[in-house]
Amino acid sequence: MGSEGLGSAAVPAPEPDAHLRGSGGPAVTLYLDLACPHCAVVWVEARELPLSLCVRHFPIESKRPRAAALHAATEAAVLQGGEEAFWGMWDSLYEDRGRVDDPHLWERARELGLDVERFEADRRGDQVAERVRRDFRSGIRAGVTGTPAGFLDGRPLGSEGEELGGVLRALAEVG
Amino acid sequence: MIEAGAAAPDFTLPDQDQNEVSLSDFAGVKLILAFYPFDFSAVCTDHLSVYQEVHGEIEAQGAKLVGVSVDSPFAHKAFQEKLGLTIPLLSDFHPQGEMSRTYGALIEERGHTNRSLVIVEDGKVAFSMAAATPLEIPGANVIFDALEELA
Numbered sequence: 001m002g003s004e005g006l007g008s009a010a011v012p013a014p015e016p017d018a019h020l021r022g023s024g025g026p027a028v029t030l031y032l033d034l035a036c037p038h039c040a041v042v043w044v045e046a047r048e049l050p051l052s053l054c055v056r057h058f059p060i061e062s063k064r065p066r067a068a069a070l071h072a073a074t075e076a077a078v079l080q081g082g083e084e085a086f087w088g089m090w091d092s093l094y095e096d097r098g099r100v101d102d103p104h105l106w107e108r109a110r111e112l113g114l115d116v117e118r119f120e121a122d123r124r125g126d127q128v129a130e131r132v133r134r135d136f137r138s139g140i141r142a143g144v145t146g147t148p149a150g151f152l153d154g155r156p157l158g159s160e161g162e163e164l165g166g167v168l169r170a171l172a173e174v175g
Numbered sequence: 176m177i178e179a180g181a182a183a184p185d186f187t188l189p190d191q192d193q194n195e196v197s198l199s200d201f202a203g204v205k206l207i208l209a210f211y212p213f214d215f216s217a218v219c220t221d222h223l224s225v226y227q228e229v230h231g232e233i234e235a236q237g238a239k240l241v242g243v244s245v246d247s248p249f250a251h252k253a254f255q256e257k258l259g260l261t262i263p264l265l266s267d268f269h270p271q272g273e274m275s276r277t278y279g280a281l282i283e284e285r286g287h288t289n290r291s292l293v294i295v296e297d298g299k300v301a302f303s304m305a306a307a308t309p310l311e312i313p314g315a316n317v318i319f320d321a322l323e324e325l326a
Binding site: 005006007008009060061062063065136140141142143144145146 | 220221222223224225227228229232258259260312313314315316317319320323
């Protein structure tokens with residue numbers, strides 16, 4: 001099946017359009033679901049640690065029906081506002097998890113200075129869906145079965161929220 | 176766990192809608208049996224949810240995926256509805272675990288199924304694997320690796 005399939009493959013290196021956060025320290029890849037409460041706990045801590053993070057989309061829609069819309073919103077923000085808008089949308093979705101309906105997304109888009117009409121079209125478009133799916137597929141190929149999931153040099157870092165948080169703290173201390 | 180090369184034990188079990196489903200219904204296709212311990216448990220929710228996300232791509236390869244546990248058809252129906260699953264769920268409820276036992280997928284001392292994958296093709300077991308513990312989920316990549324091997 002080659003690269004088209006979903007057979008096992010190592011976590012890919014960050015692509016040119018990867019979402020990177022932080023600098024210094026070990027390079028960690030995180031597969032996160034924006035509707036996952038455990039991911040929110042891990043993310044708000046991880047983003048403050050001295051780690052080089054590559055964040056990838058892993059929405060599990062059947063478990064958390066809102067996940068797909070939230071991930072699409074972050075990629076729609078990229079199309080107008082680049083990485084700054086991506087992180088603005090991403091962080092605010094984790095910081096304010098009670099306000100994630102469509103009108104709340106439009107409000108965030110406005111606050112980020114985006115054209116809401118275009119945002120609305122983009123977040124439902126194929127380009128955004130394909131970008132999210134690309135990340136999801138790389139996670140499946142790496143054996144991700146739940147979120148949050150972290151990898152360091154291709155090795156999984158644990159799957160439970162608290163456990164992963166502790167692992168990331170320890171990594172940041174070692175540097 | 177039943178091993179590759181063995182004849183696949185025949186079965187007839189009710190699904191979530193109480194329709195009888197038999198091994199012979201899958202003649203000519205690769206049947207993937209995904210055994211899991213319990214509807215609604217935390218790990219099983221992750222397990223079935225992540226398989227659901229790739230269910231379309233499994234079927235696109237001409238394979239059929241079904242879940243199997245000792246839960247009743249009614250529990251299966253509720254679990255399926257909760258997660259929006261299109262994966263059929265077979266109920267090995269009575270006599271409890273009998274079908275799973277024939278596949279070596281029953282944890283006898285606990286009375287529930289383990290977490291494992293069996294692929295049946297042409298009446299034979301073509302692939303099988305069991306997670307080391309019920310807390311570990313075989314990644315969906317394991318299914319695609321096996322289908323690629325068998326292609």
